[in-house]
Amino acid sequence: MKYEFDLAPLLDKLNKLEVKTVGLVLPEGLKMYADYISSEIKKQGFEVIVSGNFNYGACDVPDPYFDDICDCLVNFGHAPLPLESNIPLLFVEVNFVFPYMDYLKNNLDLIKKEGDRVGLISTVNYVKELPKVKKFLQSKGFEVVIGEGDNRVAYPGQVLGCDFSSATSISDEVDFFIFVGEGRFHPLGVAISTDKKVFAFDCDGIYSLNDYKDKILKERFGAIFRAKDSKRFGIIVSSKKGQKRMKLAKILKKKIEDLGLVADIILMDEVSPDKIYGFDYDSYIVCACPRIGIDDAKRYKKPLLTPKELEIVLDGKEEYVLDEIDQSDL
Amino acid sequence: MKYEFDLAPLLDKLNKLEVKTVGLVLPEGLKMYADYISSEIKKQGFEVIVSGNFNYGACDVPDPYFDDICDCLVNFGHAPLPLESNIPLLFVEVNFVFPYMDYLKNNLDLIKKEGDRVGLISTVNYVKELPKVKKFLQSKGFEVVIGEGDNRVAYPGQVLGCDFSSATSISDEVDFFIFVGEGRFHPLGVAISTDKKVFAFDCDGIYSLNDYKDKILKERFGAIFRAKDSKRFGIIVSSKKGQKRMKLAKILKKKIEDLGLVADIILMDEVSPDKIYGFDYDSYIVCACPRIGIDDAKRYKKPLLTPKELEIVLDGKEEYVLDEIDQSDL
Numbered sequence A, B: 001m002k003y004e005f006d007l008a009p010l011l012d013k014l015n016k017l018e019v020k021t022v023g024l025v026l027p028e029g030l031k032m033y034a035d036y037i038s039s040e041i042k043k044q045g046f047e048v049i050v051s052g053n054f055n056y057g058a059c060d061v062p063d064p065y066f067d068d069i070c071d072c073l074v075n076f077g078h079a080p081l082p083l084e085s086n087i088p089l090l091f092v093e094v095n096f097v098f099p100y101m102d103y104l105k106n107n108l109d110l111i112k113k114e115g116d117r118v119g120l121i122s123t124v125n126y127v128k129e130l131p132k133v134k135k136f137l138q139s140k141g142f143e144v145v146i147g148e149g150d151n152r153v154a155y156p157g158q159v160l161g162c163d164f165s166s167a168t169s170i171s172d173e174v175d176f177f178i179f180v181g182e183g184r185f186h187p188l189g190v191a192i193s194t195d196k197k198v199f200a201f202d203c204d205g206i207y208s209l210n211d212y213k214d215k216i217l218k219e220r221f222g223a224i225f226r227a228k229d230s231k232r233f234g235i236i237v238s239s240k241k242g243q244k245r246m247k248l249a250k251i252l253k254k255k256i257e258d259l260g261l262v263a264d265i266i267l268m269d270e271v272s273p274d275k276i277y278g279f280d281y282d283s284y285i286v287c288a289c290p291r292i293g294i295d296d297a298k299r300y301k302k303p304l305l306t307p308k309e310l311e312i313v314l315d316g317k318e319e320y321v322l323d324e325i326d327q328s329d330l
Helices: A008-017 A029-043 A100-106 A108-112 A129-137 A184-192 A210-226 A246-258 A275-278 A290-295 A309-313 B008-017 B026-041 B100-106 B108-112 B126-138 B185-194 B208-227 B248-259 B272-279 B290-295 B308-315
Strands: A002-004 A021-025 A047-051 A074-078 A089-092 A095-097 A117-120 A143-146 A176-180 A199-202 A205-208 A234-237 A262-268 A283-286 B002-004 B021-027 B045-052 B071-074 B089-092 B095-097 B119-121 B143-145 B176-180 B197-202 B205-208 B230-236 B262-266 B283-286
Touching: A002 A029, A008 A029, A008 A074, A008 A089, A029 A143, A100 A108, A100 A199, A108 B143, A117 A129, A117 A184, A129 A176, A176 A184, A176 B026, A184 A199, A184 A210, A184 A290, A210 A290, A234 A246, A246 A262, A246 A309, A246 B176, A262 B026, A275 B108, A275 B248, A283 A290, A283 A309, B002 B026, B002 B230, B008 B026, B008 B272, B021 B026, B026 B045, B026 B143, B100 B108, B100 B197, B100 B205, B108 B230, B119 B126, B119 B185, B126 B143, B126 B176, B143 B248, B176 B185, B176 B308, B185 B197, B185 B208, B185 B290, B208 B290, B208 B308, B248 B262, B272 B308, B283 B290
Parallel strands: A021 A047, A021 A074, A047 B262, A074 A089, A117 A143, A117 A176, A176 A199, A234 A262, A234 A283, A262 B045, B021 B045, B021 B071, B071 B089, B119 B143, B119 B176, B176 B197, B230 B262, B230 B283
Antiparallel strands: A002 A095, A199 A205, B002 B095, B197 B205
């Protein structure tokens, strides 16, 4: 894997903003460059404060603790979300390099079996590759669609861990999807929210998400079943600005209490198993990042449900709906 | 172990404050009571938001994330520090029950060997036991001193993990100390900062901190030695209000840079090994809670020094001085 980023436009912007102290926010994979990036910014005469917190996305704005010591925050590796901040937020996008195109060329026969109409999806670190992939697939006779997402999505074809609108918006027009990027959660989200076959890449080549989707849905219905007899619910809200679904949490709390059950809202920054361990609620609803309840559920000893899964528990709804963040829930 | 706390005075205070929503902040050991405490507060007509974050003391005020949804914060298990907050801070002290008195009675011969003049120290959860211990030891012929601490300490004889002033203030007047409480860090701090013998209790009875002090000091000088050739230092500051020694961090940064070395200030909420792991600095200075560098140092792959230990690295000072938080460093 190789990361590509260009500091020149950032340094230009910092000079124009006339800031003095810059807060530097890096996701885990880029923390190793903190001292290099900091030294480049300091060479231009700025002061730097590095954030040591984990950073999971543009939703994760640590400004309350930085606004009294920094004049702006620079986030690497993500694209902006429609969020307000006490101090200016700048974004440096980082492109990842990965030989997905070779894998695609070697597996054309496999994907041709699924149909002629393909939707392309990606994450911000690969989204600029999509036009290239589109051109290649068109040259092989495919009809290629790249969907527009809602206002939380910066690029056509981009999906977030909490927003699959650029896939659902074109689901009816395609036979299957190809995810250009890494990791399983984003293509899984597309597979669940569109119910179409999704192909993704790993170091062995190309694979379909179908089996993984079946496995995860079984796990989710297991958690839903385990939560059925819960009397006391902890409703977890993250203080991360783009995940803080307090309005939704209050609606869920009232819904639970109206059924004569107990609910408390639990506010925390990072959601992690060791922070929940000490509490004594029967089940937890995660109103923070939708990935937590699904990717990390097995690390928690008590059932961890998404807000949509709670509806299955309380109302007996049967259809599985993936949790996504709606700007109006914040 | 048994915990004792009384909710009636808290409910009185909440009624007088005329608040609507109460933020509940509990250390790990008390999180199991969150649903009970919440239900008692809700019975009085208040709304409750439970903090899911770890809480390590009165230094750890999460108000930036609670002040827009809560009208006050209630912290259980600690005594107030001189800190400002955006919303009122209330404290409910929790007393722990532990059969230290039996252990003391059974070990009078052991402590008598150390002299007649004894200083008593404790943490907030046991500090109300000190007059009882004083009376008992006086009846056995000891001269007993309980020291006054500085303005960060709420009770005579109370020590914090970052403030041993109630011990150092009487060190010249006593032959040895007895620590009434649990855990090794607080009596260790007294042993290092006073250089007097300190006795503490564990489930086997009473023991001296001498061996542990020697072990820890060897480890600390090991870390200091490993940090000697560092070129790039990460200076860790916690955003926790009572630990945020940003002024000190800036002084250390300048000191390191004046020697032609590299230093960056890294701001984070909770300090933990996994947050540091991704960075590529040679050594780290912890300006957060002084316990982190000492209690947890082995969990970090790079040397973790206290600000006082950095002085040994940079200036070649020989005497080991324990790190304590001075209100003027914040």
